[in-house]
Amino acid sequence: MDFYEGLRGDKAVGGGAYVEEHGSGHEVFNFRREPGGVYRGYVRPPGHFRVKDQRINIERLGAAPDDDRVQNVAVFWTATDPALGGTKVVGWYDKATVYRGWRPSPRKRLAEGKDTGFMVEAKKAVLIPSDDRMFTLPRATALQTGIGQSNVWYPPTEWATKLLRYRERVLDGTAFGKRAPKVGRTQDTEERLRIEREAMAATMRWCKERGLPTRDVSLKRVGWDIEAGSGKNILRIEVKGSSLPLGRALLELTPNEFAMMGQHRASFRLAVVSMAKKKPDLAMFRWSGDEGAWVAPGYEAKLHEVLSARVEVVER
DSSP: OOSOSOSTTOOOOOSSHHHHHHSOOGGGGTTOOBTTTBEEEOOOOSSOSSGGGOBOOGGGGTOOTTOSEEEEEEEEEEEEOTTTOSEEEEEEEEEEEEEEEEEEOSSOOEETTEEOEEEEEESEEEEOOGGGOOOEEOBOOSSSOOBOSSSOOOOOHHHHHHHHHHHHHHHHTGGGTTSOOOOOHHHHHHHHHHHHHHHHHHHHHHHHHTTOOEEEOGGGTSSOSEEEEETTEEEEEEEEEESSOGGGOOOOOOHHHHHHHHHTTTTEEEEEEEOSSSSOEEEEEEEETTTTEEEETTEEEOOOOOOOOOOOOOOO
């Protein structure tokens, strides 16, 4: 995944037969910062399939046989590169608590319509941006130590040292060459989530001022965030927040949001909320058939379709 903050605007690729079948799993929230500044991550340990029966061998991390957790553990999260292959480090938790067994999330985190739980908890996490996930871990063979079929690996000293050195290089920027690092993902995530929350709140106030009953449907991934109104007279409002002034905002729509914007032109609204000033500045865009454009008082939302591709450079 790109963000591991849920399936909204992201997609789980790989992860075994369960994720391939359902398109989701408990791990889709591994880097979502929850209230209280806590990250809760899941990994499926070897053994029982039922999550409530799963166990991590925390004695390997220094715990006593009767302990239910072990603290101050550096936990590195990995995933298979969907394009280039190989097991890559996608991020880590610092000073994490690793639980022996699966724990239900204290707040609802719905994936595939089900609550998700966790095995690891921390207050500090760093997610490596997708384009910068280059650190590859070895797979076990007859000739070398590495990650086997189990999703939990306790690296030997050699690889534990390499991982900790890589963490330091990421934090000081040297892991990405001379260009400025894009990490500090914790801070970036916090700011982005703050802008999203304030944009949603500002849009809800806009609806309330107009006497429109509202319903938050952002977790349902229907292609918009808020339904305003009642009966057949419902506005489908997609909310986007920006730290830039309205006249300079540059935003992204997911393929689903873009499709719904075209399918429900008459009832679709795009709420763009700028946080550049002390108070949120909101522009509500609607489709104008006369102008053939999405317009708000004083503004026009120009849509630019983007075709992307992944390029692999190989030796000839």
